[in-house]
Amino acid sequence: MINLFTQISKYLNIVFIAFYTYYAFRVFSLADRDKKDRIYRKMKHIIYLFHFVSYLVLFLNTGSFKVAGLYIAQVVAMLVIFSIYPWVYSNISKFLLNHMMLLLTIGYIMLTRLHFDKAMKQFAIATLSVVFCIVIPIIIEKLKKLQDFGWVFGGLGIVVLLSVLFFGVSNYGATNWISIKGFTFQPSEFVKIIFVFSIASLLSKRRDFKYVAVVTVLAAAHVLILVLEKDLGGALIFFITYLIMLYIATSQPLYFFAGLGAGSVASYLAYHMFNHVRVRVMAWKDPWKLIDNEGYQVSQSLFAIGTGGWFGMGLYQGLPTSIPVVDSDFIFSAISEEMGGFFAILLILICISCFLMFVTIAMKIQELFYKLLALGLSALYLFQVFLAIGGVTKFIPSTGVTLPLVSYGGTSILSSVIMFSIIQGLFIMNQDRNEKIEKKRRKTKKTKKS
Incomplete structure (x- = not known):
């Protein structure tokens, strides 16, 4: 029954x-x-x-x-x-x-x-x-003034991610967790929201080439730290989110495709630098083997x-x-x-x-x-x-x-x-x-x- x-x-x-x-x-x-x-x-x-x-x-x-x-x-x-x-x-x-x-x-x-x-x-x-x-x-x-703190949000995100890089614990090949008295959490989950606030604030102010280049350095710093932590899934989310926001703010296809090109090169380098990335790619290509x-x-x-x-x-x-x-x-x-x-x-x-x-x-x-x-x-x-x-x-x-x-x-x-x-x-x-x-x-x- x-x-x-x-x-x-x-x-x-x-x-x-x-x-x-x-x-x-x-x-x-x-x-x-x-x-x-x-x-x-x-x-x-x-x-x-x-x-x-x-x-x-x-x-x-x-x-x-x-x-x-x-x-x-x-x-x-x-x-x-x-x-x-x-x-x-x-x-x-x-x-x-x-x-x-x-x-x-x-x-x-x-x-x-x-x-x-x-x-x-x-x-x-x-x-x-x-x-x-x-x-x-x-x-x-x-709190309408949230849009005035773009650099503060960006700096806060980098500080939090750096703390994980130095004090985090490893889990499934990535060092992206912090453990405090048995309580374990993943700071990048919150940083990604702060990151969106930061980029939205900065790109709503100015969109000239020099300014965009500086904002891109800030975004790249987030991605690079996540790569060093071997949290490549998180790095990919930050990277794609930034590219989409940049394209929407500037309406410049060149920025978007240049970013995709840079991302492709970075993916190639990550494959050769990190063993667990190679393992996941091999498992994807032929898991039965x-x-x-x-x-x-x-x-x-x-x-x-x-x-x-x-x-x-x-x-x-x-x-x-x-x-x-x-x-x-x-x-x-x-x-x-x-x-x-x-x-x-x-x-x-x-x-x-x-x-x-x-x-x-x-x-x-x-x-x-x-x-x-x-x-x-x-x-x-x-x-x-x-x-x-x-x-x-x-x-x-x-x-x-x-x-x-x-x-x-x-x-x-x-x-x-x-x-x-x-x-x-x-x-x-x-x-x-x-x-x-x-x-x-x-x-x-x-x-x-x-």
Whole structure:
């Protein structure tokens, strides 16, 4: 009976997420606010249904009341978050709030299936992060002078990265973690957001060649330090994000293609300088040849994705725990195996719709600093998703990058929630300004008539 329900549930979940994905793209074509609100309510109900069915399967397969307790705690947290955010901000983007909660929910479900203790920790950190970050939209709107501290943000980022270079601990070949009394975190997750603030601030001031050259040196310093730490995934994210922001600010294709050329040369040098980079490239080229050692992780990931097929094995019916680092870097493989290829594709589409909303919000902003900030975070988010999924599917060499809001990791979760909160703040700020302009316009029109 349990196996039957498990098999039924995987089809139900695909249907739920398919409808959610449809609604996620449907709202882009709607202008009426009431129609959008109705769709957002449907999306929220789908999240609750998906969450309930998945945790029911987890409970039936484990018989653990700890799982039931975790489910109840998560429902209470979701109810509070879905209630308090619209109460604090009348002009909140329900689209972004729904997406953030859905992605967190997918992560909760998979981590509960993989490692219950890590699921508990992830839930606690994510909930505290969401509650803490409720103040960020206020900060974005009130502290307009943030755009005057570009060099300060840039210097702070370099100092933090240098501290990791000298005092960090090594993890999977990269020295990009700091451990303090058993508490380990990855500072580059926060520096990448500071970096976007810095570049947005600097490029919104001036865009002449000499000034751009100096800003590029600042950006290159961030990338170089990450390369020295052997955090090449992080270096790549910083590099691509800067190139995109530079092109948007200057509209100069030459800068973009020159940067790509320099990046290609740097990648060639990194391949010859760092052994773990060569290992990852060899594992990418032919993981089956190195399946007993260097290619084991990628091979197991591909086995999992292939075994799951289009509809998945069902929760607890696969062997995702055979994949090394499955709860963080390779969680997409576990999702593909047990929830199915269709579900995995829908998850990618949801991430893309999230990026499209980021860009839509950015394009409606008038101030260049805020526009660059939104577009920089958009590029950062999409490229991180690309690296995370591309690495586990053998589309590109593995870079050790986590899937935002889904993968296990306290610093990854907190930085992702901060990113969503900043975009949320930009949306709210723009909506509030538009309402003020509209009220002023109506008042002027009314005065002229009288």
